[in-house]
Amino acid sequence: MTTNNATLFAAAISLTLCSPAIYAGQSVTSASALVAAVRDGEEGTTIEIAAGTYQMEAPLEPKARMILKGAGMDKTIITQLAGWKPPTKTLPDPEMTTEGMDTRAYLIRLTDKADGITISDLTLLGPQLHGAIYGWEPLNLHLHHLRIQDTLWCGIRSFGMKGAKIHDCEFIDAGGRWDKGEPGLKGGITGGAIFSVWMSDTEIADNRFERTQTAAADEFYGIKGREAKRCHIHHNTIGVNFSMEFPFDNNEDVEIDHNVCRGVISIPKHAGGSVPPSGSTCHIHHNWMTTSYAIEFPRNGVEIDHNLFDFEVKDDGGNLISSFAQESAPGPVRFHNNLVNNPGRGVIWLNEVFNNVEIRNNHIRTRTTPTPRTEGLFGFSPGCDFKTITIQDNVIECEGQMRPLLRCKESYGAVIRNNTLSKVSDTDQYENPRTGKVIGLEQPLKFACGVHGGFTVDGWQAKPSAR
Structure with missing residues (x-):
């Protein structure tokens, strides 16, 4: 072989070894190889990442249709080098814009507008980073079997995400606490494990969210959105x-079901927000919720049904549905076929005028609380159009301390009929005529909820599902 031919041959071998194809079907085993594979790989390349710990000094930037697949969330760990420590002066980030936001303070920064990226089977650990994954208008993003752990402000941060699937992931201390004991900083109350602005046609399912490293009183969001359309959040x-x-306007057909929620679902909007052509902003059903401050309003076009609201007697500080707003909201809201155990201050408290409220076929039972709570179970503004507020076909039982049904005298102008009331103290204020319709739940309440149906709700009882 001539010298020139030998040189050309060696160059060809070198190009072959460095080409993206070498990573398809083979595992990278070092941080430098991983960086090279993502940087040099073509769109659609599959990059398998062997077991081990990979320390980054800058974000990985996968391209469209790339697949990053680890050996398992307990085996493949991607984290940052000690020297990579983005400043926290940009936290909390501006939320609705990237101006003033450090979009490179993430382990993975998706190529802008990339379609079809998949990341799975690994852990993203970022104790010094703002988050784990950042994306601008990602399309058909698929994240599964990831553990996102110990990030400063959020886990997944996206703008304009469409068609995503996020499932079978664990979010452990994935944001919300960015001060890290640094002098002069106080923060960490607004972050979230998944924080998506303008999210649509997305499924978030079978994920586990938990926080272990800060005080329980510190605020932290599991899923935080700014406008969501046609999204399905279930079995988390x-x-x-x-x-x-989900506090902004233009929410549309957001379905929240079969989750175990240890904290509030917050969906407020000024004056209740607009109602889309479908008539539904949020449908909250078949969830097990365990804190008395369970749902934050106002929001028009909401249906809340077939949930178990299961609160401890001592957890009496909240109203199940609470609204602190001032501007009038036209509604509607439908609250039906729920079981409510120990509602604390009450079931619904709406500070502002809120009309077109339907409360029917629920079973509500109260017990004497440590306070004890004596206010009415339903609190409406005196300025409501009470002809549009209906309380009917419910079973309401007060055990121990008697409670009134309503909090203000104007509320007695509501449509109140066909309820079974036990130890309710204000029954002389309304007629409550019988209609012959079903009283209480229209069907027994039984469903599985949580990650892969790990809990079963059967009437008033919720317990781990039999396997």
Whole structure:
């Protein structure tokens, strides 16, 4: 072989070894190889990452249709080098814009507008980073079997995410606490494990959220959104004090079901927000919720049904549905076929005028609380149009301390009929005529909820599902 031919041959071998194809079907085993594979790989490349710990000094930036697959969330760990420590002066980030936000303070920064990226079977650990994954308008993103752990402000941060699937992931201390004991900093109350602005056509399912490293009173969101359309959030176990927050306008057909929520679902909007053509902003059903401050309003076009609201007697500080707003909201809201155990201050308290409220076929039972709570179970503004507020076909039982049904005298103008009331103290204020319709739940309440149906609700009882 001539010298020139030998040189060309060696160059060809070198190009072959460095080409993206070498990573398809083979595992990278070092941080430098991983960086090279993602940087040099073509769109659609599959990069398998062997077991081990990979320390990064800058974000990985996968391209469209790339697949990053580890050997398992307990085996493949991607984290940062000690020297990679983005400043926290940009936290909390501006939330609705990237201006003033450090989009490179993440382990993985998706290529802007990339379609079809998949990341799975590994742990993303970022104790010094703002978050784990950042994306601008990702399309058909698929994240599964990831553990995202110990990030400063959020786990997954996205703008304009469409068609995503996020499932079978664990979010452990994935944001919400960015001060890290640094002098002069006080923060960490608004972050979230998944924080998505303008999210649509997305499924978030079978994920586990928990927080272990900070005080329980510190706010932290499991799923935080700013406008969500046609999104389905189901079978998650969310063990943080703000399970979800969707407070902006233009929410449309957001279905929240079969979750275990240890904290509030917050969906407020000024004057209740607009109602889409479908008539539904949020449908909250078949969830097991365990804190008396369970749902934050106002929001128009909401249906809340077939949930178990199961609160400890001592957990009496909240109203199940609470609204602190001032501007009038036209509604509607439908609250039906729920079981409510120990509702604390009450079932519904709406500070502002809120009309078109339907409360029917629920079973509500109260017990004497440590306070004890004596206020009415339903609190409405005196300015409501009470002809549009209906309380009917419910079973309401007060055990121990008697409670009134309503809090203000104007409320007695509501449509109140066909309820079974036990130890309710204000029954002389309304007629409550019988209609012959079903009183209480229209069907027994039984469903599985949480990650892969790990809990079963059967009437008033919720317990681990039999396997």
